[in-house]
Amino acid sequence: MSEQPDATGAAGVTPLRVVIALCLVAPFAAMLWVGSYAKTGPAFIGIPFFYWYQMLWVLISTALTMIAYRLWQRDRRDRGGREGGVPQ
Template identity: 45%
Template structure:
């Protein structure tokens, strides 16, 4: 089995979520405008602020996916599901 095929789908999903959180805010052409306004704030400001929350959600989901996969792997190897340092 090759290394690439051994990567679980949860890791791919986590990677895509994290990559989107970094790449999308770098695409300046998607938010380089003034309209539409939200509560008087130009689009640029609330769009960037929205990505703060979306990125936090993406990181949280990615973390949970990776931890879940790690616990499944440890259980399959006969190790305890939680190490003392894991919370």
């Protein structure tokens, strides 16, 4: 079965959109699982694990959001610049 756009131009769930969603959900899942990082060791340059782990996720979240945005642009370009039925 092929992915045909409906009347609004949206083709539904595609593998690319799943990757985009995973990029955006991963930081939330990592930060909501507090038990995985609620400890002091190992320390990194004197900073307890609890703090440097969260600071590391700020950088990871930025990278994942950039990747999701680029993939979203590619998805829109592949669909002919249409999203939500509004021509561009």
